[in-house]
Amino acid sequence: MPGPKDLDPSSSPRALLGAELRHAREQAGLSQDELGLRLFVSGSFIGQLEAGTRRMQPEYARMLDEVLETGGFFLRNCRAAAKSKYPEHFAEAAEAEAQATAIREYAPQLIPGLLQTPAYARAVIRAYDPTTPEETVDKWVDARLERIRLLNHPTRPVLWVVLDEAALRRETGGRTVMAEALCHIRDLARRSRVIVQVLPLSAGAHAVMEGALKLMEFEDAPPLAYFEGVGTGRLEDDPSTVTQLRFRFDLLVASALPQEKSLALIEALAQDYAHEEHP
Incomplete structure (x- = not known):
């Protein structure tokens, strides 16, 4: 599946990244639990990534790109979503x-x-x-x-x-x-x-x-x-x-x-x- 365009960093990166993950997962015909098994995490963890309540780390982004065939989209954009003003x-x-x-x-x-x-x-x-x-x-x-x-x-x-x-x-x-x-x-x-x-x-x-x-x-x-x-x-x-x-x-x-x-x-x-x- 061709990867979507990169996220606009002026918007809410984590929310958009989560929405793109949900879309890519559904396009692949996978449930949250099924995708979680591919990444060796729980289905609830996938749900938290999609909801934007958990930060997507590079190792998971890389596996998501492989499983969902998104052309490196998640790995590229997880860095923008990780930017924070907090410690x-x-x-x-x-x-x-x-x-x-x-x-x-x-x-x-x-x-x-x-x-x-x-x-x-x-x-x-x-x-x-x-x-x-x-x-x-x-x-x-x-x-x-x-x-x-x-x-x-x-x-x-x-x-x-x-x-x-x-x-x-x-x-x-x-x-x-x-x-x-x-x-x-x-x-x-x-x-x-x-x-x-x-x-x-x-x-x-x-x-x-x-x-x-x-x-x-x-x-x-x-x-x-x-x-x-x-x-x-x-x-x-x-x-x-x-x-x-x-x-x-x-x-x-x-x-x-x-x-x-x-x-x-x-x-x-x-x-x-x-x-x-x-x-």
Whole structure:
């Protein structure tokens, strides 16, 4: 089958690449499971490539060109689809996040990126590397603010965040920055744009003590889980693993304060930060 024309890099490369994959697969008369067998991956992985929730890596692009006889189209264009303004370990998760219909997240040490204010984000980024040039910090803050624009939509994605009390008490960027950050979270919750619960320090041991966790659901692709560490990150699509992690998140929710008590604690801490900054 002759390969299609190269993608226009000014459009959405991953979405177009996924659409072309779906078209080429259907033209070849293969199901997602059948194509997955040819590539030694699951049918759900093919579905994620088609939906644009997973990045197409060169090794898979090369095999797709061979199996679907697309004349090198996928290998040529997967490089354009891989371009990202985010760090390599987080790029694929950020792109999946932008297409999610529901996101559940727990971050033990800081306020998650989608709830950060510009000043808080700058303080976090600057703490990662105090020697980073200011223009680079500006670029990273802008990229984070672009992610936050997901919340401009009134209902999508559904965002459910469990905040660790330790992150709320960790003075990041100074008291003024923390007061603003907590008031921002309170306002989002009061507008019913985000579900927020606080995991109190008194909860003790809990189901997600190992680190940060993000669970994402999609309209036309299987769910994903994302783990993150220091300078590292990994997407997980194994259905049994994702199901087990969803169960852990449910246990975490059960250990957290109810929404109203969580908001009361957030508001009280915000007032403390503001009062102590301006006695």
